[in-house]
Amino acid sequence: MKYLADLFTRNRAWAGDIVAADPEFFARLCDIQRPDLLWIGCSDSRVPANEIVGLAPGELFVHRNVANVVPVTDLNAMAVIEYAVSSLGVRHIIVCGHYRCGGVRAALEGHQAGAVALWLQPLRNLADEHRAELDALGSAEERWDRLCELNVAAQVQAVASSEIVEAAWERGAELAVHGWIYDLKDGLLRDLEVTVGNIAAGG
Numbered sequence: 001m002k003y004l005a006d007l008f009t010r011n012r013a014w015a016g017d018i019v020a021a022d023p024e025f026f027a028r029l030c031d032i033q034r035p036d037l038l039w040i041g042c043s044d045s046r047v048p049a050n051e052i053v054g055l056a057p058g059e060l061f062v063h064r065n066v067a068n069v070v071p072v073t074d075l076n077a078m079a080v081i082e083y084a085v086s087s088l089g090v091r092h093i094i095v096c097g098h099y100r101c102g103g104v105r106a107a108l109e110g111h112q113a114g115a116v117a118l119w120l121q122p123l124r125n126l127a128d129e130h131r132a133e134l135d136a137l138g139s140a141e142e143r144w145d146r147l148c149e150l151n152v153a154a155q156v157q158a159v160a161s162s163e164i165v166e167a168a169w170e171r172g173a174e175l176a177v178h179g180w181i182y183d184l185k186d187g188l189l190r191d192l193e194v195t196v197g198n199i200a201a202g203g
């Protein structure tokens with residue numbers, strides 16, 4: 001008896017459907033990976049990157065962590081950005097947060113411990129920076145949702161000011177960093193219009 005046999009069954013069905021529609025699909029992907037997009041999102045199981053933008057394997061380079069935080073000291077995130085920008089040549093980096101993010105709520109409530117608490121310290125700092133704005137909101141849910149948005153904007157700035165991205169712009173590479181937010185309630189994305197970069201909309 002296999003562990004998680006149902007997942008292998010689902011995998012066979014998935015691969016079979018793709019090959020039925022496009023017999024060369026996997027053969028083409030074997031040879032080259034050339035996505036134009038890097039997605040930096042939350043690990044939340046309800047926000048699956050490829051699915052919510054309807055993209056197939058090969059079209060999205062993905063990095064996810066708790067609450068889509070991009071500290072410049074995080075070797076993992078920096079390696080992903082470096083590889084995406086310098087080797088794959090992606091032209092768009094999308095930082096995508098989501099409303100009702102558990103990591104953001106944990107940072108607001110401030111009573112967690114261990115690795116998650118350490119990881120969320122930048123979010124606690126961000127909440128402190130925007131304390132007046134957050135406190136002026138009428139409910140805990142509004143503060144929670146607003147900090148989700150503020151976090152996306154802050155992470156766009158963090159990515160845009162990383163050495164890797166600044167170096168890419170200095171050498172004239174086309175590259176834009178976008179901040180989006182996903183709503184669990186209706187499955188829709190919203191552009192927070194905090195894009196930084198040298199690509200015009202529609203490009």
Ligand SMILES: [Zn+2]
Pocket residue numbers: 042043044066067068098100101102103104
């Ligand atoms: Zn989340």
